[in-house]
Amino acid sequence: MMLPYEIIFKKRNGQSLERAILEEFVQGFVEGRIPDYQMAAFLMAVYFRGLTADETTALTEIMVGSGQRLRLDCGRETVDKHSTGGVGDKISFPLVPLLASCGLAVPMISGRGLGHTGGTLDKFEAIPGLTTDLTVARFLDQLSEIGMVIAGQTHDFVPADKKMYALRDVTATVDSIPLIAASIMSKKIAEGVRHLVLDVKTGAGAFMTEQADAEALARTMISIGMACGLNMRALITDMSQPLGQAVGNALEINESVDVLRGRGPADVRAVTLALCSQALVMARVCSDLEQAEKMLLEKLTNGQALSRFLELINAQGGQAAIFEPEQGYLPAARYQHVLTSTRSGYVTRVRPKEIGLAVALLGGGRMRTTDTIDPSVGLTIHVKCGEYVQAQAELMVIYYNHEDRLDQARPYLTNAVTIQDEPVSSPILIKNVIAS
Ligand code: URA
Numbered sequence: 001m002m003l004p005y006e007i008i009f010k011k012r013n014g015q016s017l018e019r020a021i022l023e024e025f026v027q028g029f030v031e032g033r034i035p036d037y038q039m040a041a042f043l044m045a046v047y048f049r050g051l052t053a054d055e056t057t058a059l060t061e062i063m064v065g066s067g068q069r070l071r072l073d074c075g076r077e078t079v080d081k082h083s084t085g086g087v088g089d090k091i092s093f094p095l096v097p098l099l100a101s102c103g104l105a106v107p108m109i110s111g112r113g114l115g116h117t118g119g120t121l122d123k124f125e126a127i128p129g130l131t132t133d134l135t136v137a138r139f140l141d142q143l144s145e146i147g148m149v150i151a152g153q154t155h156d157f158v159p160a161d162k163k164m165y166a167l168r169d170v171t172a173t174v175d176s177i178p179l180i181a182a183s184i185m186s187k188k189i190a191e192g193v194r195h196l197v198l199d200v201k202t203g204a205g206a207f208m209t210e211q212a213d214a215e216a217l218a219r220t221m222i223s224i225g226m227a228c229g230l231n232m233r234a235l236i237t238d239m240s241q242p243l244g245q246a247v248g249n250a251l252e253i254n255e256s257v258d259v260l261r262g263r264g265p266a267d268v269r270a271v272t273l274a275l276c277s278q279a280l281v282m283a284r285v286c287s288d289l290e291q292a293e294k295m296l297l298e299k300l301t302n303g304q305a306l307s308r309f310l311e312l313i314n315a316q317g318g319q320a321a322i323f324e325p326e327q328g329y330l331p332a333a334r335y336q337h338v339l340t341s342t343r344s345g346y347v348t349r350v351r352p353k354e355i356g357l358a359v360a361l362l363g364g365g366r367m368r369t370t371d372t373i374d375p376s377v378g379l380t381i382h383v384k385c386g387e388y389v390q391a392q393a394e395l396m397v398i399y400y401n402h403e404d405r406l407d408q409a410r411p412y413l414t415n416a417v418t419i420q421d422e423p424v425s426s427p428i429l430i431k432n433v434i435a436s
Helices: 004-012 019-030 036-049 053-064 092-101 120-124 136-146 159-170 177-191 211-227 249-260 266-282 289-301 304-315 352-364 403-414
Strands: 079-083 106-109 148-151 195-202 231-238 335-340 345-350 378-381 394-400 417-420 430-434
Touching: 004 019, 004 036, 019 036, 019 053, 019 159, 036 159, 036 177, 053 159, 053 177, 053 211, 079 092, 079 106, 079 177, 079 266, 092 106, 092 120, 092 148, 092 249, 092 266, 092 289, 092 304, 106 177, 120 148, 120 249, 136 148, 136 304, 148 304, 159 177, 177 211, 195 211, 195 266, 211 231, 211 430, 231 266, 249 266, 249 304, 249 378, 266 289, 266 430, 289 304, 335 403, 352 378, 352 394, 352 403, 394 403
Parallel strands: 079 195, 106 148, 195 231
Antiparallel strands: 231 430, 335 394, 345 417, 378 394
8 A cells, every 4th residue: 555645756756666556546546536636746747757668558457447348259350440640530431341341340439539630430420310329238239240330438438548538638648658558558458359450640730740759659559459468560650741631520421431432532542451451461361461452452442341331320320321322422511612822832731730720610620528510511632742733723622611610710721731942752651560
């Protein structure tokens, strides 16, 4: 038994803590015996002093133990993907049905958006009628029946993370590698999945702006996962500019459907195929990445992946018929405003944070957790870094429903694209693959 004060004191002085001590502290916090101010001080001590690999794994396991751990018994290999988040990241929508169409089960538990990044659940719920609020029993039944689910967390899902994250959010302790790794991995371990592929983003729109930090985060998550019996791999991918063309909930679903129709932007397609290929090799569906990519391309061209996506939408109560005709899409907002280039030159930056914030201000995201979302607003971006554009070229189309929202968003967008005389090379999309 150690006093909370002593635990904070030890960590503040850079000493490591035994598992039993960490457990006492985290469990005490979840049960309300340790007040917020002591957990906040502890988190700040971790922010500055870090955690050892053993402490990080122990913290993760303690967080998993604070709630229910799913037992997936669906007769298929289970696989999931986690992205550390970015702007225009809609990869989950083509990825889940693609992997399911290759015979894997994908039990994806996902989150909502806050600030400049959108959330998978908000995007999925842009489809009329669709729910992501499933009971554990329905989640497991759906996984057994159709081999895929995209749902939110139930209230008993890693409560330690829920409480700790809320404190980190208001005490400037989110961007700590061991805390992010423990937070993400506790949820994936509780989900009960066997294989996990990580998409760790780097660049101006990511948590980790530097590639070295993204790689350190990937390695920390892989080491936790492996210690807990998961088969893990990570891709380090570019988030120096938005992914794809569409940013905004309904627009991103439409773009995902395009990818499932065998079209869609090259970068969304490439990241989807790269993550899915890794997953197919990890789960031993394919013996190498070339074979995996061939199988995936077949599922895209023969329509199987798209029909699995429609099956997923139906299973969660959504109106899949909207997409049934070849040109079927979710409706966008009432009005459009086109931003054009004031000069010719090379596109040197397409700032993801500014674009993500603008979409939130149009009504497509939340500044507070209680804000409601307008799924139909957003924008499509028609340029990528490294491209040459003429003066008056269309840079982006903004979809909006209210003039005052457009006025709030516009200042972020007029400065979001930089055009200069000197050419720059396009950023490398898939920067690294980390296996252990
Ligand atoms: N996403 C999470 O789930 N947790 C973090 O700490 C950061 C991002």
